[in-house]
Amino acid sequence: MRQSELFTTTRREAPTDEVARNAQLLIRAGYIHKEMAGVYSLLPLGLRVMEKIISIIREEMNAIGGQEVALSALQDKAVWQKSGRWSDDVVDVWFKTMLKSGTELGLGFTHEEPLTSLMVEYIHSYRDLPRAVYQFQTKFRNETRAKSGIMRGREFVMKDLYSFSRDNAEHEKFYERAKQAYTRVFNRVGLGERTYITYASGGTFSKYSHEFQTLCAAGEDTIYVCDTCHSAVNDEIIDECMHTCPQCGSRDLRTETAVEVGNIFNLGTKFSDVFGLQYLDERGVAQPVVMGSYGIGPGRVLGTIVETLSDERGIVWPKSVAPFAAHLVALTGKGTDAVMVREATDTLYENLRQRDIAVLYDDRDVQAGEKFADADLIGIPLRIVVSAKTLAQKKIEVSTRSGGEKKMIDEKEIHTLF
């Protein structure tokens, strides 16, 4: 799109009510707008990135057989009373509201209860299993303290997938596939190297659950990284593990601060038992369904990318999640050159658009320095510059945000960039 038409602008200075790097940069560059503590709106650039992240997650969830749904945010008290999680003494993050009639409602902070309750209607036979159902949905959590910009909000989108299996063996099989899918997600969004599968407390139904922890100073978790097998142990079970890597047995662990970008968990029959989610096996015997839950916060992923990959000039997006594939910058200058440069860049822009390449075209009538500063801040991975200089050489100039030097290439070679 043409930058002159983008309704957001950049800011020179970071807002004083944000200390977190992610929020400062995202606000300065015009990706998000703060509504109140822990509540942010997505602006056009931010929405584009969010949709990229969501697409990647969606592809990987579909690849392991996930079926996408969209459950409601408003929650029926009765459903939650069955599991005992309606009580504020049990769950202290509820946002509750009520109908005009006085009937209480909740705003969902997770969806095990409503989905399990829903699946009771559809799962009856061993033939109906296994199943995996997921959604991207807004969660509401009345955190006593929102913090770290978009990393811990009171309203945020979560991808939550729930698996339904016949027995533990079948569950384990899916759990493993989900773990692999999660690994692919974090690789694809550019966090792979710094993200560790982390052993965490497993609850009633298994020894461990697994978190995906990304090394990040803004994180809230302490993990013990095992470089031998690229895994880690969460602080909460480090003593229980006797400071030994549960995966490879290494005792050579180093302490790191990390942010939990995803987690997968064996729910066993906890919710199936409560809601009577059973199936009849081959012999006609009723069996409880074994469940698992698998969460990723796309917004937290977005924030983690900004926290970990940005530099002093601004954001540096990985290609896979960048709001645009390229930032096309026209350095128009004045006089006859200006007309020439503008026409040439307009044509290039149209060509790229016809190839379906998402381009942010800086066609504004501002100075070169401002365009470069903005481009650095916004962080689109590839920059294409057209100016009187480049036209004189019948070339275009390309460079990468991550630090590659400028290269002059022939316009005909442009397809090799994407």
Added chain:
RNA sequence: CGGAGUGUGGUGUAACGGCUAACAUGCCUGCUUUGGGAGCAGGUGACUCCGGGUUCGAAUCCCGGCACUCCGACCA
């Protein structure tokens, strides 16, 4: 929820209890400039978070709210 701090044009800051609340930036006009936020001139923009109080006089002091940030607790 405990503790600490901060609320002043859109944004970032300044102002001893005392002049018409200042500066920078942004935005608008004109000129000028055009490869790293250039320059000049003019203009726009603030019930100083809200409500009380003290005082001849409050952005400034006091009380009460609200909001935001940070530390801690919490995060099934």
